[in-house]
Amino acid sequence: GCGSGGSSGAAGDGKITMGFAQVGAESGWRTANTTSVREAAGKAGIELKFSDAQQKQENQIKAIRSYIQQKVDVIAFSPVVESGWDTVLKEARNAKIPVILTDRAVDSTDTSLYKTFLGSDFVEEGRKAGKWLVEEYGDSKDPVNIVELQGTTGSAPANDRKAGFAEVIGADPKFKVVASQTGDFTRAKGKEVMEAFLKSNPDIDVLYAHNDDMGLGAIEAIEGAGKVPGKDIKIITIDAVRDGMRALADGKINYIVECSPLLGPQLMDLAKKVVKGEQVPARVVTEETTFTQEQAKQALPTRQY
Amino acid sequence: MTTIPLTGGRQIPRKYLPVLVTAALFAAMFVAGGIRYEGFATGQIVLNVLIDNAFLLVVAVGMTFVILTGGIDLSVGSVVALSTMISASLVTGLGWPPLPVIALVLAAGAALGFAMGAIIHYFEIQPFIVTLAGMFLARGLCYTIGTDSVPITDETFTAFAQTRLDLVGEAWISPSVVIAVAVVLVAAYVLHYTRLGRNVYALGGSEQSALLMGLPVARTKIAVYTISGLCSALGGVLLSFYMLSGYGLHAVGMELDAIAAVVIGGTLLTGGSGYLLGTVLGVLVLGLIQTMISFEGTLSSWWTKIFIGLLLFAFIVLQRLGAVRRP
Amino acid sequence: MNAALRHRLFWPALVLVLLILLNVLFTDGFLSIQMRDGHLYGSVIDIFRFGAPLILVALGMTLVIATGGIDLSVGSVVAVSGALSCLWISGLDDQDSVGGVLAAVGLALALSLVLGAWNGLLVAGAGIQPIIATLILMVAGRGLAQLIADGQIITVNSDPYKLIGGGYLLTLPFGVIVVLAVLALTAFLTRRLALGLLVESVGGNAEASRLAGIRSRGVIVMVYTFAALCAGIAGLMISSNVSSADGNNAGLWIELDAILAVVIGGTSLSGGRFSLGGTVLGALIIQTLTTTIYSIGVPPETTLLFKALVVTVVCLLQSPAFRAKAFRRRGRPRATRPAAGEKARVPA
Amino acid sequence: MAAPDPILRVSGICKQFPGVNALTDVDFRLLPGEVHALMGENGAGKSTLIKVLTGVHDVDAGEIELAGTRVAFAGPLEAQRAGISTVYQEVNLCANLSVAENIFIGREPRRLGRIRWKEMRRRAAELLARLELDADVSAPLAACSPAVQQMVAIARAVAVDARVLILDEPTSSLDAGEVAQLFRVMRRLKEQGIAILFVSHFLDQVYEISDRMTILRDGRLVGEYLTAELSQVELVGKMIGKELADLERLDGKPKEPNEAAVPVVEARGLGRAGAVEPFTLAIHEAEVVGLAGLLGSGRTEVARLLFGADRADTGEVVIDGTPVPLRTPRAATGHRIAFCSENRRTEGLIADLTVRENIILALQAARGWSRPVPRRRQDELVEKYVRALKINPPDPDHLVKNLSGGNQQKVLLARWLIVEPRLLILDEPTRGIDVGAKAEIQRLVAELSDGGMAVLFISAELEEVLRLSHRVAVLRDRRLVAELPNDADLTTDVLMRTIASGARS
Ligand SMILES: Nc1ncnc2c1ncn2[C@@H]1O[C@H](COP(=O)(O)OP(=O)(O)OP(=O)(O)O)[C@@H](O)[C@H]1O
């Protein structure tokens, strides 16, 4: 019958069906995230319905609505943005399908709309980057000139990583962000923008890039200008993808804040519990760390992505 | 000579052929989806496509006017985003009541369209470029208002967003669908039963002839861009109902969806030929393609894109063949 | 002077000069060019270097637009070409082997040609409207690029490959040399040989061209193939410049910039007359604009406003109708300028 | 007859285009209730004067007065509102709209703002019936022949209550019956006191309908005359600025072609559903075959099939004894068949290209993109034909769209002459061409056929067909109904009778 819906609907054989609405495949990080979810689902014996929203919230809403129509057992998704989910989540609740958020929260005041939120905290990542910088320059009195490569204008990680970083370094007036521009999270843009920075700002001490890829592009620009990345200009990035870790181990990057995409196994555990109706914590933080050059050398051989 | 005989002796004018072929293919796609996916062949699927694409439909209606004159409007996606951003920041940020805000948003969209139309006509600059500048401008204004996504918690908005209008049985639609359908009907009336509408077709046929025939070319041209701006703003309002948020990154690339919908519906980009019904079908086809992909459920991100491309290809080629083959 | 003023590239050139002046005000030594490690170094060189892919794509786009078409898929072809060559190189035992790199380049360009021919056949053979025919590849091509790269960013470490987009030859950036070569080739094909006439004729009036005995289909397939080839080379440059291929982001929205460059350069989107020089100028304006935004510190939130402003100014300045009206407004009596005043372009 | 006050008076009009003085100090007046012919060679400035009058172009100097008050129209819309209704030289209608809409757009019958389609179609049908035109008013205009389109444009102009009616070469694509019909309408309007300005290159028509004429030469006023007081010879002399003696018409009938000549091109049972029924026709070396028939009888279709512009469903084309597939124009030009379309604006010229480029286009197309015609050779060829056809202005780098209508036609002709075809198909080549140039073209055709070229000649003017053709093929209702040798017995009357009765046989 149409009304039965929910947890017992499609899964006549007891197998759980999960609808997962991914943001897109806009970066290596995201791809690693997708792979992790897919593999974990396979291992956990969960049937996965996957859809790619190509970075558009409306597509994600459509996908979720179609999962409701298909009567999956549980819906998981990484919201493109925080706002605007109430309507469709209410529809899910009416259909008695539990929802798990991954990677990023929603700003709804009605917390009954989803069971739990699993993911990292972008503001905290920005703070971690800032803290390292404050410690690194703890003793010096000279002003520190920082340039910032932002992520895609308006995107949540860009906004939060910028805010967290600014919050920490704002305490000390010697830290000065002399230029800040978007590099769209890509290497090519990172390189292009950095070249322009290098021409218009002769003394740059620190580069803060919102992801590894822009940092890697910028390294090329710095080398092209005849400077030594990691020495003449200190570099902090976020993500810790393999290429970034390698550059860190090679001494070209000074510090990386990890943002782990490997949410799959945790997600599947939560999904099973939620479908069974067990209690789960409202917030599950992914295990993440930070890497210095030394730590990177050790971690590199076992990196999965 | 200008009609093709169909069985039963009725004559269907040749000019309706592209639209008919599109309709037939849409039906075929629906049936194919029903055979392939469980739970697909229900009326609610089509209604969901409408619910999820009401804003696109409204935007595409405006785009149809522009394309019928032989122009193009690339600014629609950004104007949609700007409308959500203005609505959200005024309603949530400043606590304005919803109705004046919506009126203001519609006026702003129409004004931007009017300005672009005037530049296009009086300074004889190609629409592609003027509306591209308009696209940059509107998107830039979004970011200037704010880079974060702004939630809308206003009661009127939420009530509107979460109302379900029940139809027969389980089927339901959202109020936005009603608005979109109303817009389509009004626009179809304007195109077929008013001078403005006929001037739009004449302009698309030949601007020079329209001028020499003494038609109000300036007024018509500016009007279509104003209409498109207005429709985009209304689309933005519907999108803010749909998303309950304002955000500068909403509706990125929607101009291409709108253009694709219009063209799939059989309207010629060179202007002068096409019907609104085609546009409606175009939007439905795009929506149905997306629905099929989420029912497929196993495609990786890149296969999703390839699959969309292939479906689009198959559809367009079949449509071409259907429209050309008949003698 | 008067002749220069009336030249159709005068106004875009003026805008370019103004943009450069703006940079000179904000950045010390903007115009200075130094010799560093045996190659030229400086902001102006950077504009050419980073602008190279855009110029290439825009050159191909010019011919497509001249036939009355449009190619939205170039950005995807950029991504596909970069992904394929990087995939091939990353699979080599010795990434520095010149033969291997050449094979990768050949493979990528061959695939680009195939993709271009596909577009051309859809437009000329199946008679599908160009914007929608190339939209298919625009969507699917990016998927193809990601499929080739398996969704990853493929990083390569190959010096010969690095040359294409990031290297120097005879003190000049290699990319600039490639652009000059392609420009020369295009100019030769279109202006020395008769391709240009045929393209302009097909774009000006397709039916009349057919009745004059022109194989318009062949011409159309050819220009789309050429556009894809240019995009393929641009894709190699972009991926070589950062030694990696990013299927999702490489060449994103480059089609819009390319179309913008073509139109700023004075080629009409409705087909017919085209100007290669104008296109190069248009692409340089766009690239200089981008560089300006970075170096004068326009905040990212307002970059688009800035871009909108510049595009509007360029187009207004370029529009004869605008200039006529602006001049008239300043109260110049009409009788002293008898040559102007054609109000509507109406053939006899 | 005491001259009433002129309804329209212009004085001292000057109009320059870049490089061309189109009008210099022209005075002109139009009286109510007269038909006033505006005469002049191709490029004399007739159309420009009309466009200046109706606000399409700005004037550089001079005044326009309508019924005694000074006016300066900002565009055709304003002129129309002031009571000047105009049919411009090239048919300027919207091909995508229906016939009825083209007549009524801008002033559709409405109720409460809603267009009354039925009423509109009814009125359109009525109007066309008055012009004795039988066309489906809801069919798109694009499906109609140029002649029908021309009649629709006229219908549009006469449908309004205008004080002034301007007709710029309305008869160039009409046949005798339709011209007569048009003249009947014009006379009726004249009686109602409407002033009519009429442009035509057919002198007989001008003498039949006009009361008064104004002659322009090279953009200057030659003078204003009463038609009754000016002989044809004097008129032509004033138009071209020299005596008619130079222009001796081709006399009588063409020379007999060589009997034994082989057919260059032969159509065997060639046909296309909905266009022409299968026909068989051979055209020999050094022979001119004329095609005669009423409007829409299928002459153009025959030509297009022979050129591969449309694909035939049945039959074959045999060239030099071997059947060849002619599926595209390119294939036809490969066999050195040339086709000069009747519709120069949509099927002939590339408006944005120069005279030179338009002239060498077909030659270049035949050589392919990789073998350009050397610049020197281009100059020679273009120079030669610009001079031979008196293309004006004689500047090869002039844009074709800025040429006068007649000169555009000459450019199109030149394009095909330089490829030296074996079969030249001319569809209405003399349309819109002034008397001098027309004689020139006729002489050229005769010369070419003497030189061995086969020519298929289509014209609505039967005299012209008779003067040039060795044989005349008659079409009626899309069927080839007769092939008549052009001997002493064949006259326009005989031809007319065949056209009228042929179908019944
Ligand atoms: N828009 C234009 N730009 C430049 N020159 C033009 C333009 N329109 C007309 N001319 C030129 O003005 C002159 C007069 O042209 P017009 O069309 O008035 O001649 P016409 O008397 O109507 O000739 P025809 O009998 O061939 O139609 C010609 O030399 C023509 O080349």
Ligand SMILES: Nc1ncnc2c1ncn2[C@@H]1O[C@H](COP(=O)(O)OP(=O)(O)OP(=O)(O)O)[C@@H](O)[C@H]1O
């Ligand atoms: N009554 C009609 N209804 C619809 N279309 C018509 C009609 N008569 C003619 N046509 C169209 O007009 C076009 C021209 O017809 P056709 O070539 O037979 O005329 P023609 O004999 O060359 O006469 P002309 O060249 O003087 O117009 C054709 O494409 C035909 O389809």
Ligand SMILES: [Mg+2]
């Ligand atoms: Mg004329």
Ligand SMILES: [Mg+2]
């Ligand atoms: Mg004809």
